[in-house]
Amino acid sequence: MVEQISLITEQIPHLRRYAAALLADRDNADDLVQECLARAISRHHLWKPTGTVRTWLFTILHNLHVNQIRDQKRKPEFLSDPVGYEQHGELPRQENRLEVRDLQRALQKLPDDQRAVLLLVGLEGHSYAEVALIVDAPIGTVMSRLARARDGLRKIMASQSATDLKVVK
Amino acid sequence: MTHISSITENDIHAYVDGVLDKERCAAVASWLEAHPDAAERVQAYKDQKALIRDAFDAVFDEPVPIELTNEVLKSRGFRVAIPWPRIAAGLVLLMLGGISGWSVRDQWPERATMPAPIAGNALSAHAVYVSEVRHPVEVGVDQEKHLVAWLSKRLGKPLRAPGLAASGYGLVGGRLLPDNGQPAAQFMYEDVDGNRITVYVRRSLEARETAFKFTSQENASAFYWVDSGFSYALAGKLSREELLSIAEQVYKDLNQN
Numbered sequence: 001m002v003e004q005i006s007l008i009t010e011q012i013p014h015l016r017r018y019a020a021a022l023l024a025d026r027d028n029a030d031d032l033v034q035e036c037l038a039r040a041i042s043r044h045h046l047w048k049p050t051g052t053v054r055t056w057l058f059t060i061l062h063n064l065h066v067n068q069i070r071d072q073k074r075k076p077e078f079l080s081d082p083v084g085y086e087q088h089g090e091l092p093r094q095e096n097r098l099e100v101r102d103l104q105r106a107l108q109k110l111p112d113d114q115r116a117v118l119l120l121v122g123l124e125g126h127s128y129a130e131v132a133l134i135v136d137a138p139i140g141t142v143m144s145r146l147a148r149a150r151d152g153l154r155k156i157m158a159s160q161s162a163t164d165l166k167v168v169k
Numbered sequence: 170m171t172h173i174s175s176i177t178e179n180d181i182h183a184y185v186d187g188v189l190d191k192e193r194c195a196a197v198a199s200w201l202e203a204h205p206d207a208a209e210r211v212q213a214y215k216d217q218k219a220l221i222r223d224a225f226d227a228v229f230d231e232p233v234p235i236e237l238t239n240e241v242l243k244s245r246g247f248r249v250a251i252p253w254p255r256i257a258a259g260l261v262l263l264m265l266g267g268i269s270g271w272s273v274r275d276q277w278p279e280r281a282t283m284p285a286p287i288a289g290n291a292l293s294a295h296a297v298y299v300s301e302v303r304h305p306v307e308v309g310v311d312q313e314k315h316l317v318a319w320l321s322k323r324l325g326k327p328l329r330a331p332g333l334a335a336s337g338y339g340l341v342g343g344r345l346l347p348d349n350g351q352p353a354a355q356f357m358y359e360d361v362d363g364n365r366i367t368v369y370v371r372r373s374l375e376a377r378e379t380a381f382k383f384t385s386q387e388n389a390s391a392f393y394w395v396d397s398g399f400s401y402a403l404a405g406k407l408s409r410e411e412l413l414s415i416a417e418q419v420y421k422d423l424n425q426n
Contacts, residue, residue: 005241005242006335008241009238009241009334009335010335012233012237012238012241012334013228013229013230013231013233014229016228016229016231016233016237017225017226017228017229020225020228021221021224021225021228030234030236030237033237034236034237034240037237037240037241038240041240041241099220099224100224103220103221103224104224107221118221119221121186122186122217122218122221122222123221123222123225127188128183128188143178143179143182146182147178147179147181147182150182150185150214150217151210153217154210154213154214154217157217
């Protein structure tokens with residue numbers, strides 16, 4: 001268990017980075033990671049050493065996020081501005097940079113399942129097979145989500161930069 | 170050359186992600202030369218990927234908030250896994266060491282047991298501040314960036330607060346201290362049970378690295394060393410072994426770049 005603890009601890013920066021990109025709101029992102037860790041710890045006996053601890057943790061985080069989205073859709077009155085920073089003006093920490101803000105805005109416009117795959121591959125460097133495990137989908141589905149996400153993001157950012165009269169590329 | 174028609178959308182993405190084998194990669198590259206539209210798209214995907222990494226890598230480099238570390242450490246499984254028999258054995262050894270140390274106390278010249286100045290100062294500062302309930306630190310971890318920038322400025326050399334999450338300690342904050350007329354920095358860490366350790370840092374006149382040295386006083390022990398122009402001392406009320414493993418982590422953490 002002690003060994004697992006340190007394997008889990010090692011993954012926290014990865015989980016935080018992924019959650020920050022997935023959710024845009026840093027506090028929500030850390031809450032999600034915290035919930036993921038709590039669940040991982042309470043269920044560590046369910047971890048089968050077939051995959052890596054890393055894949056296992058990302059699977060837990062992914063499922064929690066999917067549940068959150070489902071709950072939000074069920075209770076639309078709580079679905080306020082999902083990109084909260086647009087109201088509050090300033091983003092926490094380093095996300096103040098204009099380019100980063102554009103990127104976050106664009107990412108939030110992607111469908112959830114596409115954004116997840118895009119970030120798992122592009123940001124966290126999971127293999128396609130690992131992503132298929134994490135999101136529990138056939139690899140073909142993963143590939144098509146990735147393709148749609150990349151193309152979608154390209155188009156969103158191109159139109160954003162056209163509106164903002166700003167070069168993104 | 171591979172058949173042009175055999176290049177698929179999946180190949181394009183695998184190419185962007187750099188997961189194709191050499192042969193396939195070359196095939197895609199030459200196909201792209203003949204298809205400028207696709208080549209432009211590939212470049213856009215690559216840029217996009219780099220932009221995403223660039224945007225969020227800062228999150229990865231941030232120190233992990235103590236709530237998250239605690240979430241992992243407070244697990245019951247972790248407590249159960251504490252090796253009590255070994256700790257008990259260690260305590261017995263400590264007591265024996267104390268007794269034999271006491272019995273030979275007059276046989277050793279005082280100088281031999283005098284810790285090096287950095288260790289002495291670090292241990293004094295440790296003793297004064299770890300017991301402080303209301304103001305253990307001057308600047309808390311919530312302003313870590315400011316803390317590190319401030320202490321770096323005062324010490325006149327870029328400084329970092331080592332990450333000790335893997336040892337179960339989260340940063341509480343830090344303070345500036347006088348050390349023989351020179352500024353020194355103290356970072357305080359706490360584990361989930363509220364046990365505190367401190368990392369004491371000051372500029373070093375010695376350019377060369379030194380090995381870890383150990384010293385022990387009544388209420389706490391310290392490992393101290395010199396590395397990259399700084400003198401460090403790690404102080405805590407821990408066994409030599411425990412302290413050494415944390416000192417190694419401090420060293421490792423500060424040297425990973």
